[in-house]
Amino acid sequence: MKVYLDNAATTPLDPEVYEAMQPYLKEDFGNPSSTHSFGRQSKSAIESARKTVAGILNVTPGEIFFTSGGTEADNTSLNGLVQKYNIQKVITTPIEHHAVLHTLEHLESAGLTKIKMLDLTPAGEIEKDQLIEWLKDENNVLVSLMHGNNEIGNLIDLDEIGAMCKEHKAFFHSDSVQTMGRYTFDLRKTHIHTVLGSAHKFHGPKGIGFMYVNSDARIPPFILGGGQERDMRAGTENVYGIVGLAKAMEIAYRDLGKNREHVEKLKTRMMTGLKGLIPGVRFNGLSGDLNRSLYSVLSVSLPPSDKNEMILFQLDLKGIAASGGSACGSGALKGSHVINALEGDTDAATIRFSFGKFNTMEEIDYALEKMGAILG
Numbered sequence: 001m002k003v004y005l006d007n008a009a010t011t012p013l014d015p016e017v018y019e020a021m022q023p024y025l026k027e028d029f030g031n032p033s034s035t036h037s038f039g040r041q042s043k044s045a046i047e048s049a050r051k052t053v054a055g056i057l058n059v060t061p062g063e064i065f066f067t068s069g070g071t072e073a074d075n076t077s078l079n080g081l082v083q084k085y086n087i088q089k090v091i092t093t094p095i096e097h098h099a100v101l102h103t104l105e106h107l108e109s110a111g112l113t114k115i116k117m118l119d120l121t122p123a124g125e126i127e128k129d130q131l132i133e134w135l136k137d138e139n140n141v142l143v144s145l146m147h148g149n150n151e152i153g154n155l156i157d158l159d160e161i162g163a164m165c166k167e168h169k170a171f172f173h174s175d176s177v178q179t180m181g182r183y184t185f186d187l188r189k190t191h192i193h194t195v196l197g198s199a200h201k202f203h204g205p206k207g208i209g210f211m212y213v214n215s216d217a218r219i220p221p222f223i224l225g226g227g228q229e230r231d232m233r234a235g236t237e238n239v240y241g242i243v244g245l246a247k248a249m250e251i252a253y254r255d256l257g258k259n260r261e262h263v264e265k266l267k268t269r270m271m272t273g274l275k276g277l278i279p280g281v282r283f284n285g286l287s288g289d290l291n292r293s294l295y296s297v298l299s300v301s302l303p304p305s306d307k308n309e310m311i312l313f314q315l316d317l318k319g320i321a322a323s324g325g326s327a328c329g330s331g332a333l334k335g336s337h338v339i340n341a342l343e344g345d346t347d348a349a350t351i352r353f354s355f356g357k358f359n360t361m362e363e364i365d366y367a368l369e370k371m372g373a374i375l376g
């Protein structure tokens with residue numbers, strides 16, 4: 001049996017999405033910038049996809065820009081906001097995704113801004129009083145806080161943080177890669193400037209994402225060249241990717257309620273099973289709290305034991321795919337920067353299980369059985 005429990009890294013393509021993409025991989029191959037009928041067909045598919053995404057988020061199509069994924073959307077948003085609005089301070093946390101942290105470090109080392117790291121509780125939450133104090137103290141500020149943490153699942157309330165930013169006239173960027181397709185958004189109501197999504201996290205294809213840029217916060221492009229995406233993102237568009245992204249969004253929001261209920265049950269079963277199996281097991285961050293963490297992520301810390309040795313490898317041998325942290329960092333020797341930020345350098349074995357709509361209860365039970373066998 002093969003069990004894929006790494007849906008925060010990427011998700012399997014939905015067959016409905018694959019079907020929607022096929023014509024654009026075959027007969028509908030025109031370059032959207034061409035003015036002939038082949039080109040117009042592709043252009044119209046892109047604009048229809050843009051409308052779908054905008055409709056789901058309650059924004060205007062002109063505020064949606066397609067990118068190569070979440071990383072590029074983070075880079076474009078942060079570079080754009082910092083440079084266009086002469087941002088003096090960026091308030092963020094050490095547990096953001098590297099697409100945010102490395103971009104901000106780059107901007108700081110180029111002398112364009114300064115980073116201020118908020119303190120975190122042992123569960124990885126920010127202290128809201130500290131954020132308010134810092135917002136009062138500074139001018140030209142950008143707040144960059146991720147909506148759902150990809151490793152420990154912590155959620156923030158976008159409306160609440162947005163309101164704080166509004167009161168203090170700060171810009172607000174949120175990496176919403178892990179929540180897009182899993183939670184509803186009404187961006188007309190939220191004070192936020194840039195938000196993003198990456199299709200492969202919600203059963204769409206890899207290499208395609210989008211950013212929402214509020215019409216009050218126009219930013220310059222990051223990738224320069226032709227005039228695609230209304231001069232905001234040069235390069236011939238990934239037409240089949242864009243079509244797949246919009247289809248995946250449509251399905252995710254069509255089936256959101258039922259998928260959420262199903263995935264929550266899987267996470268709950270895993271939590272209860274692990275607690276019964278492993279005395280002293282802990283759940284990192286807020287991931288043990290269903291109301292305050294992604295229903296798709298469970299970050300597990302195992303009590304010290306020789307049997308934890310190469311635990312991910314042992315699970316892999318039994319056909320179970322999980323992760324130690326984010327997929328992007330899994331080849332690195334250093335532990336996860338997120339877990340380290342919570343606990344300091346730690347040797348504790350961490351496993352991130354992340355669940356998706358195609359997982360079944362039988363798969364969770366199989367994973368629990370194998371965990372039991374490995375850990376004795």
Ligand SMILES: Cc1ncc(COP(=O)(O)O)c(C=O)c1O
Pocket residue numbers: 008009068069070071072097099146148149150175177178198199207209326327328
């Ligand atoms: C929170 C978060 N931000 C950004 C990214 C990067 O997205 P992409 O893989 O589309 O570049 C990821 C993917 O791992 C993520 O989990």
